[in-house]
Amino acid sequence: MELGTFIGQICRYDRQEYFECYGQIEERLHNLEKILGTLEEAQRSMILEQMEHRAGEAPVWVRIHLLSFCMKVSKTPAYTQELLQTVLDADWNEVGEYEKLSDYWQIGTAVFADARLKGERTQEQLAALYRMLFDAFCGALGIKGRNYVPVEERDGNLVFVMTSQVLGQNHAPTKTLLDRCLVLKKYLRKKVVIINTAMQISGKGAGPFYDLCEAGYLPELYSLDHIEFQGEVFEFHQCANDMPNLDTMVQLVQMIRERKPCYLLDIGGSDICADICGMLVPEITVGTVFSAVAMSCGEYQLLDGKPGTGDLPVLERLGVDVEKIAAARFTFVFKPQEHDYTRQELGIWEHGFVLMIVGWRLDSEIADDFLAMLDRIAAQRENVQVVFMGRYESWQSIQTGYERLWKHTRYLGKQEDALAVFACGDLYVNPRRAGGGSSVAEALCQGLPAVTLPEGDVSAAAGEAFRVRDYEEMEREILRYMDDAGYYSRQSARARERAKELLDSRKSFGEAIEKLEEKIKDGVSR
Template identity: 35%
Template sequence: MEEKLLELIQKIAEVKGDSNSEVELENKIAFETGKMEGLSLTEKESIVNTIAAKLGGELYTNIFFAFWSWIVTEQNSYLMKQVKELINSSNITWQEKYYLADQINFDMFNNIHLRTPELEELVVELHHMAIHEGKQLVDVPASIGAVEQNAKNKDLVIILTSQFLSMNHGPTKTALDRAYILQKYYGKKVFLINTAEMRGMAGEMPVYPVRVGSYMPHWNEVEEITYQGEKIAFFQCYMDMPNIEDTRALVQTIWKLNPAMCLNIGGGSLVAACVNEFLPTAIIATVPSGIPFPECDIICIGHAPTSVEETTLKNYGIKKENVIVGRFTSSFKPKQHTYVRKDFGLPEDAFLLVVVGLRLTEEISDEFVAMLDSVLSENIQCVIMGEMANYEECAGKNEKFRKYVHNLGLQEDALAIYSLCDLYLNPIRLGGGTSAAESMSEGVPVLTTDLGDVALEVEETYKVKDYEEMKQWIFELEADWKLWKKWSQAAKEKAEELTDSKKEFIKIIKQIEKCMESKDK
């Protein structure tokens, strides 16, 4: 097995840029890797170490191996070593550094078992170096030097987002919601720009597995979006971002427009970092339980920073007074239907659990499936709403899962589905905040561990220490209708707080304005 894997890994660098060959190799690697699934961690590490000892010095091969070994063993020693070597290396471009940081960051978000504070710190440093090198090439002073700047437009706000998809996508809804509030209630005119910098193809390198960000080409033809009656000016970049030429053009445009404010939804943007050189730019976190890549002067997060986060922000030049803690609020796609359970073949009398997400393939772990297996029956069943590519595989391995877990896939009217359910379960993960808030708005209470975005939204009562305690609460709520009704009412009340974007976001905007005024003095 080692020799076959070594041969495949060494071929990676040879086909860089040949997409057909890369896909073929990816499939072969995945097939060979699948043979390791039943092995113990010690056996996996033995295979990985044997291959490592035989690798040559080819850079892209070593990078691929570092990613592959990380995913296979969930041990990051080879990846840590590789990232340390690449941070200040001139052997790869700034775009490749950006690409690698983006890929690692996504994998850590997708699978919390892969996260460690040490790796997170290195990834922030790698991304910061990529942005630094990119900014040097954009050369903001020279880029804007030949462009005449208009008079200050105190009514204009630029919103930058790195990905813009549909109303099923939380960060897209966040960007539109913030734009709507600024125009409808704060007297501003918003220009929303999708910089398309999230997991694009720029700087593509051989990693395992490749995580390509979703991109909607039809937005390229759109110059204005109507959202809840507000017409919002819009522009979308092509998927080859970040690159110097288009970044420079956007920076020149924003300089010429001379807006009152620039907001970066999500962080991690070269465009935002460049604009920040002449206009203090605020990063608005979309993952309230974490902090974004700190590339601008002002940052808004959904929780009080930990001591480690405070040190990170300080190290990257963000002053304590420019760290804004604000409530993260959500907006929902309006409910359009009234369903009954039989419309989806769901049992009429069962206590229905619901698990929601676009990354459930990774987030529904073996441990979570084992917890479900211990509670599922004719009386307690489960709905999956979202994307779970391995649903059939799980159903084939587990009789209870096959019989009592109903996969509804993606649903356009999520609120209508929640109304059919009784209890929202949050797997151990970082995301899920918007779907949990949607669930609570329909009176469906939430159970979550004390980790991630969902834990920030719910009361302490609804947090559990582990899956064993989650299982106990499922049984208790299913058996005690009065207790469930109490939780249901509390969920609705909490959802009202979590959807009051007008109140909470305007608070944040006023704090951002104060930070900008202070910097101008």
């Protein structure tokens, strides 16, 4: 069946027919993606433009599905922005609150995983969509504006900490959650209640969207009433895996009204449930993508540094006062090192200069321009070895386009003891991406200098001393590290010093919270 005939056919389906055939439609689109991958760029672009044109004539749920395909396959921001605008403009009767919330998460997750999808207006559009959804859910619950529990009635020693997902201690956001709770309880002497709202990548009411991703959820945590971390015990509640559930939201709102915490801390942002509770007591949001403001309608935020010019329209869309964004260096907590590996045990060259590239989304984060840069280095230095750690399922494709680099490549996959692996490396090298902050902090802790572009979480965590302008300068910097032992030694010392700062949550987070506590006693900045 030709593409035009296929699209024409699915455009004639009513909604029930479309969902009945959804699996077949997805299969056809997956096959089309494989075919497009074999074509030249010009031909691929022409086919996607034809699909985009036909999508404009389709029912809105079909349009969203086809545009999501164009976005993910083209890897260009134009389709991202068109898709977001389509969701924003869609009538509530055609695309309801639950479906728009699912679309918000799917688009946001895709943009986070692949920086090429992010355009100049993408974050602003996401913020507009989030605010639209927040207002809709507030309306459904009858919440018309901030109406804080009076300060004299709030329990000054009680803090609710909310997050949209809790997984194991290999999960960086979960480690961030527990670390901040530890500071609140151990050093600030607060009673802490942790609530997993399970709002991460909501699948409830999801509409057609190409290659839907799902969030991790640990059902075994649902029955727990407490969790432990570094010798401290925290009261714990986990929502069922059916969020957003209005009845559950009402119960959480009632819990806030009854227990009256002095404030709540939202770890991660993009949590409408937490933001609704933040209409009853002051809310402080700590984003886990800390190089930009979090998607949150809470009154206060902690940010690693000052808001950038790109953050200002996002805050305006969210309805957040820029004066209520407080600066605090983002800090980390690591899983303790348990092993002392040798390079031989890991299959790493004994006398090589080892470049470490680490992440859980490397398939979408590593692009051809990054591989080409590494390939040029492999051509110039026989002793360089490029080691990938994490998830990079397409790593073997390197051998077809980058034969020189392929001979210098090692893929370690998932490693439980990252600190032990970093101890066998020489240099942390970062591709263009949004995340990765936790891994660079681990590398710095082991004395590995880093090389990163001036964007994203790795750049924010590593600091100015380890930034380069572009991949051309990155290539020169890597060669300098290989050739100049004195420079390497000085930068290694700076890496360890930076790591000390990145591990001091008591100072960075604790002091920032203490300052904010003075401002939020009555919910009004002073």
